[in-house]
Amino acid sequence: MNTQVAEIALMFVLPLGITFVTILMSASAPTRNQKLLGTLLSLLLVAIDSIFYFMKNTIVTYNTDGGVLLAFASMFLFGILYVIRSEDSAAKAGNAIFAALMLAGFLGIAYWERPTFIIASDKSASEIAELNAKYQDYIQSFNNGEAAQEVDPSGTVARTGTYLSTGHASTAETYENAKPGSPEAAKGRLNSYINETDKVIDRMRTIAASIDDFELIPPNISEADREARSQQALAINNNATALNRKTLGLFHPHSASEAHSELIQATECLRLAAYSLYTYSLQENSEEQVKQYQQARDQLGQTKVYLGRFQNNIKNLISNYQPQQEDN
Incomplete structure (x- = not known):
């Protein structure tokens, strides 16, 4: 609070x-x-x-x-x-x-x-990779105390995830000489953004699974057990809040603004679901417990809706670059 x-x-x-x-x-x-x-x-x-x-x-x-x-x-x-x-x-x-x-x-x-005042459309893919590397410590500060990992700006970022496989060994090698504003530069920025969102989605699914697996609290539970369950719910809530903050600060190309807003809405619904779950774990009134638990389930459902919209938007953006991929 x-x-x-x-x-x-x-x-x-x-x-x-x-x-x-x-x-x-x-x-x-x-x-x-x-x-x-x-x-x-x-x-x-x-x-x-x-x-x-x-x-x-x-x-x-x-x-x-x-x-x-x-x-x-x-x-x-x-x-x-x-x-x-x-x-x-x-x-x-x-x-x-x-x-x-x-x-x-x-x-x-x-x-x-912190590079928060940057118009991404003026940056090449390799420059954005370097900026993301500098920004990584800040992002990692929300990851529950995990050690920050250095991002190699010239490292391999070939897609093996959900949306796209470029078939290239390195985004930096492919797009570092691309002229700002060119289709190749825009494609590189989109690929870099999708790489980052894959990590966000993986964490979203982990948190959503934790909410799904959170068992109902029996009415005759002891105080010690209730405290343990509330601490479990608090950890889920903290993870969801950290993920929402990370998503708000995630760099994205202008072409992905609409998709990014859907991803933000998805993490916000996940945060609300986790907060309702934590409130549920603190309640002793049975009616209020039912209300808060149902809110958590409803918000979790909304998370999936917004995530589906985000994935559809990303697929549409990728399809815009499909001819260039075929020509290459």
Whole structure:
């Protein structure tokens, strides 16, 4: 619960709070020119917010890291507003330094700390492989303390999974010289994305199986046994939450945006199913137990629906590249 509160604060409360304060400060500016400049800054801030909240996972990944980036960008514009409103030189200098620090924090997180501010369509397949390697430690932080694994950007990624087999030894070798925006580069980005989603789907199936195998709790269970069952349900819930976060931060090509939204919905339904199961394990009221257990089953069914849609979308995307494969 504390983690969820922190996520809400970083993704919604902090960025939107800064936006509202900036708008109010713009409206209360003493001069007409300051009001006009403040209005322009406020419109720019609202535009940035709209990109984050309504164009999910296109430019900035829609997760807490993206929320932190949005907060730094908002504070930078807020600092610029105070530079405009300041009367004496000392105040202008102080607010300018504050704005510069906020901009440095934004750029540092976006480009050096974690590559979350990357337009994938401008990257070749080998460059995306290198970025995924750098991003791997961050992804592994959600994998229940498992050791991070290095990703070899030039390593073999020939498909042996569910969707596609390219017949090539290495995506990097095949597409590293592809011109950005070319069909070959787009095909390479899609292959890299499918490789990553296969890992997500494998974990989804493992978690779904754990929910399926979770036996009903008898009414006369002892406190010690109930505690053990609730800890089991909590572990499932933590795994589902971690997988949902990983999926939200997963890089994907623009062509797979619709498919990726289905995958996000699938992991979100799985997270809700696991949370209902955990709530079920804590309940002692029989009616509430039935309700929570049924919710877990319903959400698990929705997970399968969204996953099926994702797989169909991916198959359709792959079929778009089928002629190129046959020509090769």
